Amino acid sequence: MSPADAIRSSAKDLISGCVGLARQRREIKRYQAAERAWSKSPRLSIGSGKSTPPGWVGIDYKVAPNVFRFDLRFALPIADSSVRGILCEHVLEHFPLDDLPLMLKDYRRLLRPGGAIRVVSPDALLVADILANVKSERVAAQLDFDAKIHGWDRLDEKHRWRVANRMAYQFGQHHALLSASLMETLLIESGFVDVVKMDVRETRYFETVPTTHFERFPESHHEVFTVEARTPDVGLD
CATH class of the missing domain: 1.20.5 (Single alpha-helices involved in coiled-coils or other helix-helix interfaces)
Known part of the structure; x- marks a missing residue:
C-alpha cells in the first residue's frame, strides 16, 4: 500500500x-x-430484527419504531437494573463462544433483581445426532423440516450433511455451537440462578412464551434448546 x-x-x-x-x-x-x-421497565428482545414480541423492545443493528440500534458486541448503553426481562432468541449463536460470557454478564447487569432471561438457540447435540446418522424422531423431523423450508431433496444422500451444516453455520452467519447444558454453565458463571431447561413452547418465568421466530416457523420446535434463568433477588455484588 x-x-x-x-x-x-x-x-x-x-x-x-x-x-x-x-x-x-x-x-x-x-x-x-x-x-x-414507558409505564414500566422494559423487556428487551436481543437481536430482534425489525419485529418484537408484543410488549417487548428490540435491540438490533436494524432500526424500527420499537427497535433500537446498538452494537451487541459491546456493553449496551442502558442503565443497571433497569430491565425486567431479556429474550435471546436465535441470536447468541451468531457470536464467537468466548464473547458470550461478557455478553451474558452485561445482560445480568441490565436486569433488575429477580429479572428473567430466556435463551433459544439451535441445539448442537441435534447437529451431532444428524452427523452420526442417529435414527430418531427428532432427527427425522429436522431432516423433513429443512427439506420443506429450503426445497432440498430429502432422499439425497448429502441431505443430512446439508442440514447439519445449515444448523451449525446458517450460510456463514453462525459462529458458535451451543447446547442447553453449555448455556446453563455460561449463565451460572455469569451470575444467574434457578436455571431451567424446557421445550421452546413452554416458559417458567414469563407470563406467556415470548417469541417471534417460533410463530414464523411453528414446525421448528425440535431444532432448538430453550433455557431460562433469573438474576438473584438482591442487587449486583
Whole structure:
C-alpha cells in the first residue's frame, strides 16, 4: 500500500468511526426518550430484527419504531437494573463462544433483581445426532423440516450433511455451537440462578412464551434448546 493509499484508508476509518459514534449517541437519546414514556421497565428482545414480541423492545443493528440500534458486541448503553426481562432468541449463536460470557454478564447487569432471561438457540447435540446418522424422531423431523423450508431433496444422500451444516453455520452467519447444558454453565458463571431447561413452547418465568421466530416457523420446535434463568433477588455484588 502506498503512503497516499494508507492516508486515504486511515481517513476513511476515522470518518466511519465518527459516523458510528454520532449514530450511537442518537440511538442512546432515542432510547432514553422512549424509556421516559414507558409505564414500566422494559423487556428487551436481543437481536430482534425489525419485529418484537408484543410488549417487548428490540435491540438490533436494524432500526424500527420499537427497535433500537446498538452494537451487541459491546456493553449496551442502558442503565443497571433497569430491565425486567431479556429474550435471546436465535441470536447468541451468531457470536464467537468466548464473547458470550461478557455478553451474558452485561445482560445480568441490565436486569433488575429477580429479572428473567430466556435463551433459544439451535441445539448442537441435534447437529451431532444428524452427523452420526442417529435414527430418531427428532432427527427425522429436522431432516423433513429443512427439506420443506429450503426445497432440498430429502432422499439425497448429502441431505443430512446439508442440514447439519445449515444448523451449525446458517450460510456463514453462525459462529458458535451451543447446547442447553453449555448455556446453563455460561449463565451460572455469569451470575444467574434457578436455571431451567424446557421445550421452546413452554416458559417458567414469563407470563406467556415470548417469541417471534417460533410463530414464523411453528414446525421448528425440535431444532432448538430453550433455557431460562433469573438474576438473584438482591442487587449486583
